[in-house]
Amino acid sequence: xxxxxxxxxxxxxxxxxxxxxxxxxxxxxxxxxxxxxxxxxxxxxxxxxxxxxxxxxxxxxxxxxxxxxxxxxxxxxxxxxxxxxxxxxxxxxxxxxxxxxxxxxxxxxxxxxxxxxxxxxxxxxxxxxxxxxxxxxxxxxxxxxxxxxxxxxxxxxxxxxxxxxxxxxxxxxxxxxxxxxxxxxxxxxxxxxxxxxxxxxxxxxxxxxxxxxxxxxxxxxxxxxxxxxxxxxxxxxxxxxxxxxxxxxxxxxxxxxxxxxxxxxxxxxxxxxxxxxxxxxxxxxxxxxxxxxxxxx
Amino acid sequence: xxxxxxxxxxxxxxxxxxxxxxxxxxxxxxxxxxxxxxxxxxxxxxxxxxxxxxxxxxxxxxxxxxxxxxxxxxxxxxxxxxxxxxxxxxxxxxxxxxxxxxxxxxxxxxxxxxxxxxxxxxxxxxxxxxxxxxxxxxxxxxxxxxxxxxxxxxxxxxxxxxxxxxxxxxxxxxxxxxxxxxxxxxxxxxxx
Numbered sequence: 001x002x003x004x005x006x007x008x009x010x011x012x013x014x015x016x017x018x019x020x021x022x023x024x025x026x027x028x029x030x031x032x033x034x035x036x037x038x039x040x041x042x043x044x045x046x047x048x049x050x051x052x053x054x055x056x057x058x059x060x061x062x063x064x065x066x067x068x069x070x071x072x073x074x075x076x077x078x079x080x081x082x083x084x085x086x087x088x089x090x091x092x093x094x095x096x097x098x099x100x101x102x103x104x105x106x107x108x109x110x111x112x113x114x115x116x117x118x119x120x121x122x123x124x125x126x127x128x129x130x131x132x133x134x135x136x137x138x139x140x141x142x143x144x145x146x147x148x149x150x151x152x153x154x155x156x157x158x159x160x161x162x163x164x165x166x167x168x169x170x171x172x173x174x175x176x177x178x179x180x181x182x183x184x185x186x187x188x189x190x191x192x193x194x195x196x197x198x199x200x201x202x203x204x205x206x207x208x209x210x211x212x213x214x215x216x217x218x219x220x221x222x223x224x225x226x227x228x229x230x231x232x233x234x235x236x237x238x239x240x241x242x243x244x245x246x247x248x249x250x251x252x253x254x255x256x257x258x259x260x261x262x263x264x265x266x267x268x269x270x271x272x273x274x275x276x277x278x279x280x281x282x283x284x285x286x287x288x289x290x291x292x293x294x295x296x297x
Numbered sequence: 298x299x300x301x302x303x304x305x306x307x308x309x310x311x312x313x314x315x316x317x318x319x320x321x322x323x324x325x326x327x328x329x330x331x332x333x334x335x336x337x338x339x340x341x342x343x344x345x346x347x348x349x350x351x352x353x354x355x356x357x358x359x360x361x362x363x364x365x366x367x368x369x370x371x372x373x374x375x376x377x378x379x380x381x382x383x384x385x386x387x388x389x390x391x392x393x394x395x396x397x398x399x400x401x402x403x404x405x406x407x408x409x410x411x412x413x414x415x416x417x418x419x420x421x422x423x424x425x426x427x428x429x430x431x432x433x434x435x436x437x438x439x440x441x442x443x444x445x446x447x448x449x450x451x452x453x454x455x456x457x458x459x460x461x462x463x464x465x466x467x468x469x470x471x472x473x474x475x476x477x478x479x480x481x482x483x484x485x486x487x488x489x
Contacts, residue, residue, distance in 0.1 A: 010423040046414030107474040157373035190372035198406040
């Protein structure tokens with residue numbers, strides 16, 4: 001059993017619910033215990049653009065609480081991951097900001113010593129659990145499934161340990177599940193999730209480019225990063241682009257852990273697939289049937 | 298003897314350099330990799346490289362009243378490629394922060410969104426529905442209506458809770474205390 005403190009982030013309780021369901025289910029199979037950080041609050045990411053100091057201070061509060069548990073802190077949301085890690089880096093490397101944040105934290109009697117490791121869940125899958133263990137848990141091999149792995153930005157940029165331009169970890173996981181991975185150049189291009197409200201034209205174009213790129217390179221479904229913002233943007237907005245460009249995207253979008261759950265023999269409901277807006281069930285249906293036959297035998 | 302223009306330029310560069318993230322502005326070699334890496338650059342009136350050049354030339358009003366910086370989607374493509382490690386993403390955020398603080402009014406709803414996000418952060422945990430409703434009330438109800446379809450897709454699946462997120466009282470109180478302390482520091486001029 002591997003234990004971690006877990007920082008879910010705000011969006012995991014709303015748009016990220018299907019992802020959270022699949023994370024819980026998959027971690028149980030892989031014998032990972034995620035202990036939710038008590039009293040966690042916003043990671044600070046939303047305020048980062050116009051008030052960096054406030055964002056860093058709020059993020060550091062979460063780090064200070066997590067540090068006490070002497071475990072690595074894991075998050076699945078890429079935005080939380082980047083902002084918490086950014087706060088850690090700024091705090092440990094920039095004496096000016098450190099003094100200011102220390103002063104702000106003093107209002108709550110919290111102190112951060114800079115010893116916490118902030119990690120992404122995919123990092124844990126690859127480096128702590130290992131691909132061989134993941135492969136050994138597979139009950140429904142996803143043979144023939146053409147998966148395009150979409151990474152988004154903050155899982156790998158600017159800090160993530162995976163490659164910044166052409167990350168590979170999600171591809172390695174889906175290959176361990178038996179799926180065939182599709183390379184597409186925009187795998188780590190921004191989907192624009194942050195400005196969906198205010199800059200629609202721009203965001204729809206970014207989304208269009210990504211979906212079009214996946215299709216042109218033969219992807220039959222997208223296995224998305226565990227970030228609820230990217231996931232929702234790809235999952236919920238295809239209809240909006242369809243109406244505008246005369247294109248008809250019906251690309252199934254699954255979070256990586258949903259795909260893992262299906263391969264591990266879990267039901268679509270257990271991994272939250274019934275809540276996806278894109279036709280995600282369509283992509284996994286052939287494999288569900290094969291499982292039933294196996295059981296009958 | 299320094300001319301007025303040079304003085305002006307110096308003071309704006311120093312101002313940006315004093316913001317978190319703006320520190321390395323003087324190390325930029327104007328190679329343009331940031332502009333070339335930006336996925337949204339076609340929407341920027343002044344691309345990131347040009348903004349840096351304009352800051353160094355003291356074009357304060359032009360930079361701060363432009364919508365350009367607000368097109369940054371914070372993807373860090375420029376940051377990982379910058380050969381001088383100046384972190385253009387944070388630098389652009391510094392420009393946004395100054396513009397917001399000084400009451401410049403670039404014509405973009407993104408400024409309203411950023412303010413809304415910041416306020417949502419201050420609540421402790423973000424409640425998306427409130428964030429969205431306040432944003433469309435302040436900008437355009439018509440645009441809000443156009444989003445109804447997506448909103449319904451989410452609400453009907455329970456993915457956009459109608460009630461605020463549950464959180465511990467202690468968490469909320471601590472966030473308020475921290476933010477008050479930050480505000481006090483920023484108002485006294487000791488911190489940006």
